[in-house]
Amino acid sequence: MTRRGETLELAVLGLLHEQPMHGYELRKQLNVVLGWGRLLSYGSLYPALKKMSRAGWITEHVAEPGTTAPVTRRQRIVYELTERGDQRFTSLMSDAGPASWEDDNFDVRFAFFGRTDxxxxxxxxxxxxxxxxxxxxxxxxxxxxxxxxxxxxxxxxxxxxxxxxxxxxxxxxxxxxxxxxxxxxxxxxxxxx
Amino acid sequence: MTRRGETLELAVLGLLHEQPMHGYELRKQLNVVLGWGRLLSYGSLYPALKKMSRAGWITEHVAEPGTTAPVTRRQRIVYELTERGDQRFTSLMSDAGPASWEDDNFDVRFAFFGRTDxxxxxxxxxxxxxxxxxxxxxxxxxxxxxxxxxxxxxxxxxxxxxxxxxxxxxxxxxxxxxxxxxxxxxxxxxxxx
DNA sequence: GTTAGCATGTAAGGAGTTACATGATTTT
DNA sequence: AAAATCATGTAACTCCTTACATGCTAAC
CATH class of the missing domain: 1.20.58 (Methane Monooxygenase Hydroxylase; Chain G, domain 1)
Structure with missing residues (x-):
């Protein structure tokens, strides 16, 4: 019944809806989707990803150097949306909430309008x-x-x-x-x- | 050397610069000066006032019913700016800080431009x-x-x-x-x- | 060979909200 | 007599930032 702070969660789910990504890349993309002036800090991003992983909305795949990308610099963890995560995304996009919550989430929701009725x-x-x-x-x-x-x-x-x-x-x-x-x-x- | 969260402090000092006020009234005025969509919560305001009082920037006067205002509803605590509080206000208005801090404070500072060089x-x-x-x-x-x-x-x-x-x-x-x-x-x- | 960028994390702390608690006074 | 507004406060919780910790790779 968490009502606030789902903004970050929604933004991550929405971005992973497009394609799997690792945290570092995700942070850059989040900067576009979240209307915040600053970049989200790692101290905020990684714990949130862990939490979402535990909740079963995303999965973590360790991508070893050389297996996935043409030039992989080091071990990266690629996050991917699960089916339950997809449902969660739809629910967060369509559910009505308190005024303050809807105001907080407006930008993010708008960015993902393309995947909404x-x-x-x-x-x-x-x-x-x-x-x-x-x-x-x-x-x-x-x-x-x-x-x-x-x-x-x-x-x-x-x-x-x-x-x-x-x-x-x-x-x-x-x-x-x-x-x-x-x-x-x-x-x-x-x-x- | 607190760098963040001085926004509220500055807003309170600036408002009390005009005239002494009690907390409830202060909250309404803060809504104008702080650019926030919502009203500041009491759970945030009163502890902040206590803190500023301990720091010596404001004083608390208990105004008993009937002594100050024409119709006083109940015991109110009127806050007043001290000389040190005035100095603190000037310092917060003129000091340069990190970019993020200056961005956070811009609206409040602008509202008090009338009392700045x-x-x-x-x-x-x-x-x-x-x-x-x-x-x-x-x-x-x-x-x-x-x-x-x-x-x-x-x-x-x-x-x-x-x-x-x-x-x-x-x-x-x-x-x-x-x-x-x-x-x-x-x-x-x-x-x- | 050192700086900049890539990449992931943890611990401590700041600043705010919500929910709770109390009670007087004014309006309906 | 109930509801709204005035008025002050505390405790628990949330979410975020900063500072720290680590180590690889690319470019200068």
Missing amino acids: RDIRLRILEGRRARLQERLSRAQQQLAASRERDTYTEELQRHGVESVEREVRWLSDLIAAERDGVRRQVTKPTETT | RDIRLRILEGRRARLQERLSRAQQQLAASRERDTYTEELQRHGVESVEREVRWLSDLIAAERDGVRRQVTKPTETT
Whole structure:
């Protein structure tokens, strides 16, 4: 019944869904999928992989030098998704959770949209938009209320509101595209500054 | 020589710089200053206040019902900035730290720009911009390299790049304004409340 | 021959959340 | 009389980072 911290787990399962990988490579790929500014630390990655291995979602294969890759530098451990891991992936992608959990996982889930049904995609996108809009109205009220505060605080809040508004528009475009069943191809929204 | 987690500390010191406050009120204000989506939990706030109190940066005054506010609901503990706390605030605002630390603290520092010198403000803004630009070029390379990947991953990366580009422009505007000495009306806002 | 990158791990510690515990006051 | 809000706190737990430990291979 773990509710938080499944983000890393989902990201690993999703990446191994594409192809087996060893930890070092996985870390680099995780940097793309997780929206985090920094690279995930090894102190976090390897224990997580062990845990997932024990849970039966992935398997560890020791790849000896020269057997797998053209130039293998040293012993590497290649992780591969199991069938149960695949089920776990699907469950994590489609299950609804608390708002905070869904917010934490949004980026990762989005990255794996290609392996998810359209109705699930729509639910995730609409849920995200609804939560952002809620946050937006609170922030706008706050902005209107705190006019007395100094310019910098106000500027920070104004910028925050604009960023969220921008993200809401982005989501709306994506939702519209999904509804139309149109395979979206990167239309650059007209920039208004 | 604590390097991380001074974010909360800085935010509290900055808010108490304006006026003394009790914990419950502080939490609401922190929600504005810290860029976090959720409210800070009490389980995090109160121990932090105790710690800062022991360090001598703030003092605790018990405000008995009826003595301070017009309608006091129950016993509240009002926290007030000490002189050493003020020094600590200045130090945290002006000290340069590791990149990750400066990134974590950027929002909070920006919110308190009104109580900081212009050269410090410029250093913080330019530092932030430099780090974002660095991240941007890496992300752009990644985006160009991974054209084979599916549409959603690409879309996510594209959106990420655009967001960062936008933030860089925002920072550039702010830097230009600071350089021009276009005083955004500083230091002490007109006394009200 | 030394530095940089590849590759895997452990131990200690930091900073936060959730759940629990208590109780007054205001609103419905 | 119940529910919401005000107000403060503790204990257990989670997840992550930093620092340490090891050792191979490629490039300069």
